[in-house]
Amino acid sequence: MGRVRALTTLDSAYAGSRAINAHHGRTYYLATRLLPPSRRPAVHALYGFARVADEIVDNPGVDPAGELLALERALNDAFDGGATGHPVLLALADTVRHWDIDRDLFSVFLNSMRMDLTVTDYANLDELAEYTHGSAGVIGLMLLPVLGTVSPDAAPYAAALGEAFQLTNFLRDVGEDLDRGRVYLPADHLAAFGVDRERLTWARMNGPDRAIRRAVAHFAAMAHAGYRAAEPGIALLDPVSRPCVATAARLYRAILDEIAAAGYDVLTRRAVVPAGRKASVVVPGVARCVLARLRGTQ
Template identity: 35%
Template sequence: MARAGGENFPVAPLVLPRWARAHLMAVYGFARLADDIGDEVQGDRLALLAWLDEEIDRAWTGTPEHPVMRRLAVTVRQLRLSPEPFRQLVEANRRDQLVDRYETIDALMEYCALSANPVGRLVLEVLGAATPERLRWSDSVCTGLQVAEHLQDVSEDLERGRVYLPQEDLFWFGCSEEDFRSPPFGPEARALLGFEVQRARTLLDDGSPLVGSLGGRLRLGVAAFVAGGQAALDGVEQGLRSPSRAPGRPRRRRAARRLVRVLASSGRRTGQPSAVRVGAGRP
């Protein structure tokens, strides 16, 4: 899913069903390619993203040029995946070239719907576990993970000229962007980050029923991502309690404790379709 969960609980992808890993790695390879074009490459990034849109077309109807896209073509044709989530990831990176500030929380949530939510939806589609309710929960989890990542990287993003704190929130808390340039953060900046932490926790909590609706390794894998996001927010909060520190990253022990808590609180939801079981193949 989003990077915050995987970075803060790096074993999460390893517990997903083995039969699906090649397909999931094909999806991950595409997401990395899109992000590398949007963040790392020199030259005309918008032109390269337009080329990637054309590569998506070729993955469904022709022969892609890039080896990552040729691997993806095998997956999307075998599993009959929609091209829309892949186009949304390209659009998110295109938006990164054109937009570096978000005036409102609604505008930021729209961006997250392009940059984060498609990944969770693709995981569920690959594993044959997508239902309308699960997709809604997945969107909430992925958006929460994206916001957690923004909070971890607030100073680094500012150095790159990007601000993912809504401008309306900066205004209401009496902050300027320069307040987040480097620690120590002032009381207004810490209050704003604390508010955003709670917003991200609410998103993760709202999506947490997804864990209980799944079974086997998939349940454990999704729980690990949720736990990684919660642990990331714990690290941010720990940094806020020490004015001289920047938002911190959690230790793995804290992530493990969060995993136990997520699994214990999820239980099994009744009336949900059975999840893909370990060793099963997607029809």
């Protein structure tokens, strides 16, 4: 009876993580549906944990640093087999054990989350790279054991794709991040176009000028370059996982297309990929997914 109850609790924990993913990460969740069913819960658990940490820093309470520390301690207890009352951590600990994910990656991720509590600007790409590696690159590395690989060379590509996703998020969310007091786009690149925080703040209320639009276009080009650099890594994944990752990359690149279509205005509007465009990306992905699974059974 105890084992049945434990399984029910674990199933509920995974279901909760899935609900978080479906609600907060719709593009990501849509691509995840192309994975074999046995692999999806692990992705939901990883996403759910990242979202819990992200909420602490994006919507801080009285003591966000203390909350992050408590989360890390609870996570380590869960990893060591201790009891946890947090369903996301229960699902995550099970995922880490089942897929043999490197626990150290979670410390790197949480260190980046702590940066959000104190760092409000990045002087250059090198400074930003530390943050994007911890907040996004390591997510790609966490996912690799779940996705499966056919080559040990997949890791750098997985990290690069996560970082391209993150730069896309930075561009889509410039206005919202500015409202939180943060500017992720590196100051030296912005300055090359005559843009600084003061100019961005003015444009948040009045709309972007030509200089800001040019700067955003520059960063969009950098994001596209990131996707191109990461693309060879998709072929290094387990064939049944390739349609999921390829579709996720196309969906995120579509966000960049919407930003371009809006004249690179990321300060008074938030780029959203229309449902029809998403369907045009996902449907071919479904076909590739079915074909990959059929080949896997032969």
